[in-house]
Amino acid sequence: MTEARPPVPPFTTETAQRKVQLAEDAWNTRDPEKVALAYTKDSEWRNRDVFLKGREEIVEFLTGKWERELGYRLRKELWACDGNRIAVRFEYEYHDADGQWFRAYGNENWEFAANGLMRKRYASINDLPIRPDERRIAV
Template sequence: MATESKPPFPPFTRETAQQKVKAAQAAWNTKNAESVQFAYTPDSIWRNRDVFLQGRDQIVEFLRKKWSKEQGYRLRKELFAFTDDKIAVQFWYEWHDETGQWWRTYGLEDWTFAPNGLMRKRQMSGNDVKIDETERWFKDGVDVDTVKISERHW
């Protein structure tokens, strides 16, 4: 829809890029694919690891499958770099599979925005690492932004 918009709009400053990153973190932590889709243009293109998507219908389907598999999902995103209409993000998230095995996924995302503030391109690369439940960073009741993440963990 041509009248859709999602501030802040490009060109980004450090502050507005940070706002976009934390808004995305909050949205994805809801695990509500129907709501998350509206941060993207209707024809948004994605590469998520080895999966290529285009459009909101495919995004919703992908996210539903993702969050049904990745149980206990908790995500943190941090601003890595930005330009006028692009933002690079580093992220970490934890989840467990149907057997109860915990995983931490580390990765980078490359985002490109349309002038209306909706994301028109998202590329993600990530790696999953098995962790023990005792190694979890993101536990119930803990805000993901208060967790101290140091380089010694990775």
């Protein structure tokens, strides 16, 4: 059986918005195994200065991320889409083990295989320390 993850390309604005919402929902589970299933087995990532290839590396990376980034909550927004590519802007909030809150902002460029699995993800991200009363993303 071939893996598939609808919606599949070519994307319309509506199907791309659905894909973005599905990604947001999955990442907010903070379940690395579940999130990794949305990517091809040989998916390529750039996340800040980290370069990953394949689901095993994605799971390992996300496991460490969510061990450090506590209380993680994410929001994504469709920026553009064309064919098998989607661009998103996002922000997420988290705190570290010392209780310091952060808001991370960024952009991602996604490229999908015909079956709707993401084969490339390139993320640029900036973090900003915030006070707890500055949080915008409710849990």
